Amino acid sequence: MKALRIAAQLALYAPLMAILAYFSTEPRFSVVAPDEALLRVSVIHATQRKAACRERSAEELAKLAPNMRAALDCPRERSPLLVELELDGRVVLRREVQPSGLRRDGNAALYERLALPAGRHRIVARLRDRAEGDFNYVAEQTLELAAGRTLLIDFNAARGGFVFPG
Amino acid sequence: VLKRIQAVLQWCFTKVEGVFNLAFGEKLNPLYHIGPISYYLMWLIVASGLYLYAFFETSVTGASASVEALTHAQPWAGGVLRSVHRYASDGVVLTMLLHMLRHWAFDHYRGFRWFSWVSGMVLLWLVYVAGINGYMLPWDRLARFTVVATAEWLDWLPVFNGTLVRNFIFEENVNDRLFSLLSFIHIGVPLAVLALLWVHTQRVPQARTSPPLPIMLTLTAALIALSVLKPAASQLQESAELGFDWFYLAVLALIYRWTPGEVWALVAAGSALLFLLPWLPPKKRGAERYMLVRPDNRIIPVRAGDTLLDAALREGIALPFDCRNGGCGECKATLRAGSVEFGPHQPGVLSEAERAAGTILPCVCTARGDLELEYSPARAPGAAAVRAWSATVESMQRLSPDVMQVILQLEGRERIAFYAGQYINILLEDGAKRSFSFATAPALSGQMNERIELHIRRIPGGRYTTHVFERMRPGERLRFEGPLGSFFLREDSDKPMIFVAGSTGFAPVKSMLEYAFSRGIARRMILYWGVRRPRDLYLRELPEQWAREHANFTFVPVVSHAEGEDGWQGRSGFVHEAILADFPDLAGYQVYACGSAAMVEAAHPAFKAQGLGPDDCFADAFVQRPEMVRLGGAA
Numbered sequence: 001m002k003a004l005r006i007a008a009q010l011a012l013y014a015p016l017m018a019i020l021a022y023f024s025t026e027p028r029f030s031v032v033a034p035d036e037a038l039l040r041v042s043v044i045h046a047t048q049r050k051a052a053c054r055e056r057s058a059e060e061l062a063k064l065a066p067n068m069r070a071a072l073d074c075p076r077e078r079s080p081l082l083v084e085l086e087l088d089g090r091v092v093l094r095r096e097v098q099p100s101g102l103r104r105d106g107n108a109a110l111y112e113r114l115a116l117p118a119g120r121h122r123i124v125a126r127l128r129d130r131a132e133g134d135f136n137y138v139a140e141q142t143l144e145l146a147a148g149r150t151l152l153i154d155f156n157a158a159r160g161g162f163v164f165p166g
Numbered sequence: 167v168l169k170r171i172q173a174v175l176q177w178c179f180t181k182v183e184g185v186f187n188l189a190f191g192e193k194l195n196p197l198y199h200i201g202p203i204s205y206y207l208m209w210l211i212v213a214s215g216l217y218l219y220a221f222f223e224t225s226v227t228g229a230s231a232s233v234e235a236l237t238h239a240q241p242w243a244g245g246v247l248r249s250v251h252r253y254a255s256d257g258v259v260l261t262m263l264l265h266m267l268r269h270w271a272f273d274h275y276r277g278f279r280w281f282s283w284v285s286g287m288v289l290l291w292l293v294y295v296a297g298i299n300g301y302m303l304p305w306d307r308l309a310r311f312t313v314v315a316t317a318e319w320l321d322w323l324p325v326f327n328g329t330l331v332r333n334f335i336f337e338e339n340v341n342d343r344l345f346s347l348l349s350f351i352h353i354g355v356p357l358a359v360l361a362l363l364w365v366h367t368q369r370v371p372q373a374r375t376s377p378p379l380p381i382m383l384t385l386t387a388a389l390i391a392l393s394v395l396k397p398a399a400s401q402l403q404e405s406a407e408l409g410f411d412w413f414y415l416a417v418l419a420l421i422y423r424w425t426p427g428e429v430w431a432l433v434a435a436g437s438a439l440l441f442l443l444p445w446l447p448p449k450k451r452g453a454e455r456y457m458l459v460r461p462d463n464r465i466i467p468v469r470a471g472d473t474l475l476d477a478a479l480r481e482g483i484a485l486p487f488d489c490r491n492g493g494c495g496e497c498k499a500t501l502r503a504g505s506v507e508f509g510p511h512q513p514g515v516l517s518e519a520e521r522a523a524g525t526i527l528p529c530v531c532t533a534r535g536d537l538e539l540e541y542s543p544a545r546a547p548g549a550a551a552v553r554a555w556s557a558t559v560e561s562m563q564r565l566s567p568d569v570m571q572v573i574l575q576l577e578g579r580e581r582i583a584f585y586a587g588q589y590i591n592i593l594l595e596d597g598a599k600r601s602f603s604f605a606t607a608p609a610l611s612g613q614m615n616e617r618i619e620l621h622i623r624r625i626p627g628g629r630y631t632t633h634v635f636e637r638m639r640p641g642e643r644l645r646f647e648g649p650l651g652s653f654f655l656r657e658d659s660d661k662p663m664i665f666v667a668g669s670t671g672f673a674p675v676k677s678m679l680e681y682a683f684s685r686g687i688a689r690r691m692i693l694y695w696g697v698r699r700p701r702d703l704y705l706r707e708l709p710e711q712w713a714r715e716h717a718n719f720t721f722v723p724v725v726s727h728a729e730g731e732d733g734w735q736g737r738s739g740f741v742h743e744a745i746l747a748d749f750p751d752l753a754g755y756q757v758y759a760c761g762s763a764a765m766v767e768a769a770h771p772a773f774k775a776q777g778l779g780p781d782d783c784f785a786d787a788f789v790q791r792p793e794m795v796r797l798g799g800a801a
Contacts, residue, residue, distance in 0.1 A: 008189035013384065017392045020256050024398075025409035031311070031422050034406070042332050100327065111321055111328035148406025152335055 030148065032115045037145035039116055039123075043155040044109040047079040047099055047129035079131040081108035085153075086124040087116060118147035125153055125162045137161035168448065175271035176510050183493055184512050192494030192515075196385070199377040200268065203385065204261040205363060206377055207254045210386065212356060214251040218244065219353070222303065224345035229305040233400055241397070249393030250386075252411075255297050257389070259413040262290055270443070272510065277471045278369070280444035285366040287440050289359060296355040297414040302348050306400035308408050310334070315418040322426035371479035455533040459483055460502070460540040461585055461654045474499075474506070474528035474539060485528060485541055492516075492530035497541075501526045504537025542651065543585070554593065555582065559642045560617065562634075566704035568624040569670060570634055571605075574644070576616055582648070584608050586655050586681035587674040587758075590618070590648030592630070600630045603674035603760075604649070607681035621673040621704075653760070655681060661756045661782060662690035664749070666741055666769060668761020669697055672705065675760055679709075683716060692720045696741025696761065698727040700734050722748075742769035752778035759783075 032038050053074040061069045078099040085093035093112055100106035108129075122142045126135035137155070139162035145151055154163040179197075186195045196203060221244060223232040236244035266286060269275050275283040301312045317331040333339045367373040376382070401409055410419065420429050439446075455468040459478060468477040475497055478485040488496035492511025501524045508521070509530030516527055528539065557574040565571050576582060586607050591599040605619040625631045655678045663682075667675045672695055682691060697703055700723075709721040724741040728734035737744050742765065749755065757773055759766050773783055 005189060005191075009384070012186060012189050013388050016260075017253075017388050020253050020260065021392055021396050023412045024252060024256050025411065027410070027412075028407040029410035029415075029419050030407045032406075040335060042328070042335060044329055044332060097328075107329075109328040111318070111331050113318065154336070 032148065035118055035147050036115045037118045037147060038150040039114045039153070040150060041083070041085060041093065041110070041112045041125070041153045043081065043083055043127065044107050045081060045129060045155055045157060046107050047081050049075060050077045050079050050131050051075045076103050076105035078105055078108070079129060081110065082128040083110055084126040084135065088122050116145070118145055120144050127155060127161065139164065172271050172273060175267065179268055179271060180510055180512065183491065187493060187512060193488055194378055194380050195489065195493060196377070196381055198489035198491045198493055199374070199381055200261050200265045202374045202377040203381065204258055204265060205375045206382055206385070207258045207261065208356070208360060208363065210254040210389070211251055211258065212360070214247040214254065215356070217247050218251060219349070222349070224349050225342040226340055226345070229303060229345050230400065230402070233304040237397070237399065245397055246390060246393045249398040250389050252398040253389050253392055255300065256411065256413040258293055259297070262293065266290070276444045278469055279471070281369050282366060283444050284441060285362060287437070289362050289366055292355055292359045292362065294414060296352065296359060298418070299348060299351050299355065301411065301414065303345070303352060304400045306402050308401050311408055312415065312418060315421050319418070319421050319426045319429060322430060371476055456536045457533065458538040460538070460656070461543060468533045471532060473509070474531045474533065478528065484543060487529055490529045492527050495527065497527055497529045498525055499528050499539050499541035500524050502538040502540050505534045506531040506537060507534060554645055554647050555580065556643065556645050557618065559638060559640050559644070561640055562638065565621065566701055569704045570622045570624070572620045572622055572634065574618040574620065576618070581616055582618065584649035586677045587653040588649040588651045589674070590646045591650060593645045593647060594630065604677050605673035607677050607684055621670045623670045656756065657687070659756055660689060661754055662692070664745060664755050664757045665691065665693045666745065666757060666759040666761065667693065667695045668741060668765040669702060671760030675758065676708070678758065679712065683712065688718055690718050692722065694722045694724055694741050694745055696724045696726060696765070698725070700725055700728060700732045740768070741765070742772055746772055746776055750776065752776045756782040
């Protein structure tokens with residue numbers, strides 16, 4: 001009877017442990033479908049100021065307190081950031097981001113994650129960091145993306161703009 | 167619909183618990199200890215985590231390497247403990263969700279229970295934070311995914327706005343300080359969980375925070391076995407797929423199927439719904455009720471939805487209990503008046519006959535109105551648990567040819583508290599027990615508590631009573647358990663009391679009467695002491711003395727089998743018949759009957775037929791309980 005009870009206890013414990021064992025690793029998870037690759041775009045960039053600095057007139061300076069009499073008046077607000085991503089001739093991402101901060105004078109940040117079919121792709125990345133005009137940063141690259149791979153596109157103005165993985 | 171879902175879940179829980187009862191028994195059924203098991207798993211996690219932390223290196227290069235070394239260089243220590251740490255963490259999620267689901271299914275989350283429910287929700291959140299954070303530490307592929315996915319999720323919030331994830335998607339941004347931060351969180355949050363667990367259980371009267379030892383041992387053994395069979399391992403090989411812990415990381419997987427905003431909406435809506443659940447319709451109807459609890463003679467409030475057990479425990483009443491889920495029957499009590507909602511319980515625990523006789527399970531019962539409950543104390547007054555005592559026979563005196571007075575002296579200067587009328591079980595070497603009543607009143611003086619008086623009647627052929635009469639000597643040591651029983655003096659009534667003692671049933675009556683005299687109880691008290699022959703009135707002079715000293719006390723000895731040589735001039739016949747003759751209407755009386763089962767069984771229906779109220783006759787407890795047989799002198 002005791003042996004039967006112990007067997008019954010094991011029979012009830014076993015499924016509980018099996019649940020723990022199974023769901024602690026299975027079913028396996030993939031961030032993209034088996035025939036896809038992942039593209040990440042991350043940009044953090046201080047865009048150009050919306051308006052250029054101008055020189056204050058003598059009258060304007062006189063109205064200011066003596067310790068505030070800076071010769072240049074530079075509006076702090078920065079331009080929105082516009083990013084566009086083209087994949088094999090098709091625009092798959094176009095997003096405008098406002099600079100951070102109450103006065104919109106901070107960095108503009110953007111992060112996007114896209115799943116794309118594995119294979120060879122022509123990718124064009126464009127960025128505009130000024131109020132008007134065309135994109136002032138453009139980069140183009142053709143890449144072979146294996147299934148399950150992750151492609152990360154960064155932006156660094158000091159290094160000339162978009163940075164594709166080497 | 168909600169009620170129907172709850173009913174289905176209740177049915178499922180009850181059935182599954184019934185199956186577990188067959189295998190584990192009611193006392194060790196893990197399903198009756200889900201909350202304490204979560205608690206225990208947390209301690210396992212803390213203990214194994216401390217060991218792991220001692221070997222963990224908080225650096226970019228050291229994190230993964232140290233975890234690998236821990237896993238493979240010491241597989242039977244670090245390796246097993248790492249796995250136990252993981253599986254116990256998964257177990258916490260499983261048991262917490264089960265615990266929550268059960269309380270929801272049985273509607274134990276509304277009213278005053280909102281605090282436990284809400285604190286439980288916060289706990290669940292904290293456990294998830296700690297668990298997800300833990301998966302970041304080994305710095306394998308799963309750790310990188312976890313860090314990035316968590317950052318992506320948080321980045322949806324305007325405060326981060328896409329900046330947080332840059333710290334993790336670029337390898338050069340990850341530095342040693344990240345691992346110090348992650349370790350700090352991984353220690354701090356579980357500490358907060360333990361602190362909140364303590365708060366969470368405060369509202370539950372006498373909540374258990376650890377499961378029974380056998381459950382702890384089997385659970386630990388099962389986790390170790392699982393750790394050996396399927397050790398936790400880092401995922402270092404490049405692969406498109408990840409081995410995924412769905413107990414913790416499911417929400418992160420969802421981020422890759424939905425947008426982070428949608429996942430936030432789901433989690434926020436789900437959490438808000440669960441947080442607000444105690445206040446959402448359908449509103450639970452009910453008002454506060456009051457319960458008279460015997461033998462404590464206390465009237466206590468019962469909040470709407472509160473089980474009678476919780477209400478009693480909250481007021482410090484030592485109602486016995488074990489599973490608290492209607493599975494073991496440990497808390498069985500008698501409903502003397504009023505009506506209750508029986509609550510879900512295992513069918514085998516409470517038979518129809520018991521229900522009809524008024525037996526209920528306070529651990530699942532709720533009050534429909536004011537009620538009166540009587541239970542058998544498993545503890546003595548002052549919340550002292552029933553326990554085993556050691557005593558020495560101080561003196562012995564033969565009170566009649568077949569009745570021995572035995573005075574026991576408690577060892578170690580201990581004192582025992584008990585109700586007048588309760589009894590003890592003398593523990594024999596082979597595990598057998600013999601029951602005898604206290605024959606003196608409790609707490610009449612300090613001396614009374616140190617000494618116990620027993621009246622032991624010799625049973626022809628009885629093993630223990632023969633030993634008492636033939637071999638027991640002063641100085642003999644013995645062990646007993648007690649105090650036990652629910653036969654006691656009711657002090658909440660003004661009705662005159664009739665005591666019916668058969669043979670050594672005089673012992674507990676003596677205890678009650680001495681107690682009543684010492685308390686100055688002015689109610690009329692009549693003692694009918696029934697014996698076979700006049701010589702069996704072994705302490706006759708004592709009640710006669712009481713009758714002289716107390717105007718409210720009358721003593722009526724009744725002899726059933728007097729012979730000519732006895733010269734008996736007093737009342738003759740069966741003791742209960744004398745009472746029936748003297749009191750044509752018993753409606754205004756309380757009767758305390760102690761004696762052989764046969765006497766009590768004969769007296770009880772006769773007294774009822776003559777008007778004795780069911781609440782004033784305590785004989786039915788005598789008939790049902792084996793201790794009543796002892797009153798006639800068990801062998």
